[in-house]
Amino acid sequence: MSLEFSSWLSDQTTSDEIRLLRRVGGMEAKSTQFQAMEFAKTAAYGDVLVLDDTIQSAEVDEYLYHEALVQPAMMTHPDPQRVLIIGGGEGATPREVLKHPNVKSLVMVDLDRELVEFCQQKLPSWHQGAFSDSRLELLHTDGRAYLAQQEAQFDVIILDITDALEEGPAIALYTKQFYSLCQQRLSESGVMVVQGFSLSPLKWTEHATIRRTIHSVFPVVRSYSIFIPSFACTWGFIIATNNIDPANLSGSAIEQRIGDRNLVDKLKAYDAVSHTGMFGLPKDLRLKLAQPGNILEDDKPLVFE
Template sequence: MNHDPISFTSKISGAQEWVDEVYGNVRYGMKGCILLKKQSPFQRITIFDSIAYGVGLLLDECWMTAEYQEHCYHEPIVHPALTSAENIKNVLIIGGGDGGTARECLRYKNVQSVKMVEIDGLVVELSQKYLPTLGKQAWSDSRFHLVIEDGISWVTQVPSNSYDVIIVDCSDPVGPAKGLFNQSFLEQCKRILAPGGVFTTQSESPEASRKIHLDTVRLIRKVFGYADPMYGWVPMYPSGCWSWTFASVEGPRYLHPKINRTATISGIYNVWSPRWQKGAFNVMTASIEQELK
């Protein structure tokens, strides 16, 4: 059987090279051209034009997103929460500097405000310039509000029950994102989550980061009471297998999308659907299930 490599229309004109993310004893690489490297006060930022997936973003040499892969990540982290929360008037995003998560949230007409708290303003600036297809019109939407600040300290100043949905769209639990995976931050998120609300975070790879993944799910369950991981694929991430963990206080409402709400975004998604979501929550391996019990 002939297996052709993934290829999209590439406009690469410069010298091509391989850029790898080294993860333990494994490397995950793509071929293309480095467009820019910059050091912000928080992290190293690389903009890379790949042959396979278009223009992509790396933070501290780790793959974050790319033009032709981003739907695999942004749709799963948003839609299970936005279709199941009791209300979705006020949405909070911690991180998400590339704009893709905000774009997906703003697809819902019932959303009145999306506040994005991103620690690194340079990530936002470079994403707007080099990855405009991710944020699209989100940056100019009157419902969108950007705060350049450390989300870990910012949430401590927010009044209780302020947000219907809280989405933590962060990088790996190192550097500026390390505090987003600890109990005190999660307890603050629970405090500011409105009744009937849903919390979600990316929760790493169950294969490449098994211990971090398991510890994250256990901790979220401890804080919120109800939490379940959902599994999907993001081929450019370590191992390709990824997870997002959803939580709520009153019960596992994130498992049950509201039909009237899913109808409002029908036909606009590339990965997510109610059917896909049902399978993604049920695809947990036996060994992961046993350890979480």
């Protein structure tokens, strides 16, 4: 079978792998000051958002990623009222936060105004009106500078940022010094969560480096994961606190909080069973993540090992 490559979307999943997705509709592409983006309709995953040649989000399964990123952290905190998101341009991350009625204020800081405005227009099924919620304050500035310049305390900090490419704008948001700043801005029972790259027994070094870096600041650090079909891999997340272990939350406690916050019918994938399952990493992977190695620091080379 011959392929007409102009009708296919390429997605480079690793330095050694690439896959093709068949386009079934129009494509819109542009470059912002910070990244190249493409919006296309595919046969396999519906509408997809591609940033720097990598699928960022897909219509049919974005909820898997965004619920996994947001809900374990929100459920770990007993009463999250003030939340900060750094990144989150598609609008689905604030959508998940704002499902919680006890949230009184949400600050979202995304450096790329053009991307956010594009997503507001093109991705209504992602944000579902979250940008219009009166509790949301949207800022287009550097996330690290924002944290450094004010002293507000947050119950939950969600880092939904792009991979730490050495030439990319997000690199300063993956260092020990930045995570220390996040810790200073958390309330007593505060929770921080980070998207943690693909995670499997075959691909784990980036996640492990980020995890070690966070653990150099926070006493309680846990990894968890979920399979995202449009990413073609299992995706990792890292959650950190000063005193609460999210992996030890009982199923009854989670179900109680879901019920009290009227979320039973608002969550597609996340519940007490899936919470426990996400933290159940394979034995060989747990051993690899426990190995010693370097951490990421300001003004030092970016080395994942």
